[in-house]
Amino acid sequence: MLAVHGLVHTVQAAEPAKASVYLFLRVDCPIGNRYAPELIRIAREFSKNADFFLVYPDPSTTDAQIHAHIADFGFPGKPLRDPRHELVRRAHAVTAPEAAVFDASGKLEYHGRIDDLYVDAGRARPAARTHDLEAAIAAVVAGRTVAHPETAAVGCSLADVPPANVPPANVPPANVQ
Numbered sequence: 001m002l003a004v005h006g007l008v009h010t011v012q013a014a015e016p017a018k019a020s021v022y023l024f025l026r027v028d029c030p031i032g033n034r035y036a037p038e039l040i041r042i043a044r045e046f047s048k049n050a051d052f053f054l055v056y057p058d059p060s061t062t063d064a065q066i067h068a069h070i071a072d073f074g075f076p077g078k079p080l081r082d083p084r085h086e087l088v089r090r091a092h093a094v095t096a097p098e099a100a101v102f103d104a105s106g107k108l109e110y111h112g113r114i115d116d117l118y119v120d121a122g123r124a125r126p127a128a129r130t131h132d133l134e135a136a137i138a139a140v141v142a143g144r145t146v147a148h149p150e151t152a153a154v155g156c157s158l159a160d161v162p163p164a165n166v167p168p169a170n171v172p173p174a175n176v177q
Contacts, residue, residue, distance in 0.1 A: 019050040019109075019140040021133075022100040023077060024093045027061055027069040029156035031121070032097035035114055036073035039097075042114075042134050043076035049141040050101075052077030057093075058161035059083035085163035095153040099133045103140050110136035112151030120154055 023039060025032050043052045054077045056066050066079050082088055091100030092111045101110040115128035132151050139146045 017049060017051045018104050018143075019046070019137055020102045020106075021046075021050050021052045021077070021137060022055050022080075022087060022091055022093075022102070023052065023075070024055045024057060024088065024091070024096050024098045024100070024158065025069070025075065026058055026096040026156050026158075026161065027056070027065050029096045031118060031155040033073050035097050035117075036075055038114060038128075040074055040076050042137070045134070046137050046141065050137055054079045055082050055087050055093075056080070057082040057085055057088050057096075057158055057163070059164035060161070083164040085158075088158055088163075092150075094158055095155045096158060097155050098153040098158075099136075101133070101136045101140050101146070109140050110146045110149050112148075113153040118154035 021043075043050075054066075054070065054075050056079065059081075061081075063081075066081070069075070070079060080087070087093070087100075091098075091108060093100060097114060098112065099110070099114055100108060103109050110133070112132060114131075114133045116125070116130040116132070117128040118124050132148060136146045136149075
């Protein structure tokens with residue numbers, strides 16, 4: 001669990017949301033930054049049925065850097081810090097950008113890429129052919145099974161930003177306010 005604005009954050013959709021969408025980002029990842037317009041579009045499309053969160057797992061990223069990142073690119077959602085990689089582990093995230101979709105009860109229904117725009121880290125298609133995150137959110141909101149619950153994301157490794165070496169009982173996760 002992560003503290004958000006002094007409150008305990010659980011991976012469970014708030015009423016009346018039917019899904020919670022977690023977007024794993026790094027402030028230094030150009031691939032993630034390129035996805036900002038698509039993520040804004042998806043968040044607008046599902047704003048009535050899904051809660052969006054921006055997860056920053058790099059413990060060295062400051063609140064000021066997170067706020068600047070959101071302001072510069074317009075990413076949608078409430079920012080969360082995950083310095084101990086609690087959400088990273090729960091969502092099975094390995095790359096930024098990567099998305100995880102949880103149903104209203106907190107069950108992980110999808111994790112992986114936003115779409116298939118990137119073939120690999122240095123090569124993108126002219127346009128995405130498969131919109132995995134959008135399809136996953138639509139399925140969860142409609143109460144259907146996600147057709148492809150796991151896909152491989154292309155981007156910046158989260159292994160490059162190891163979790164903070166702090167026991168959870170001693171220091172609460174930092175909040176982005």
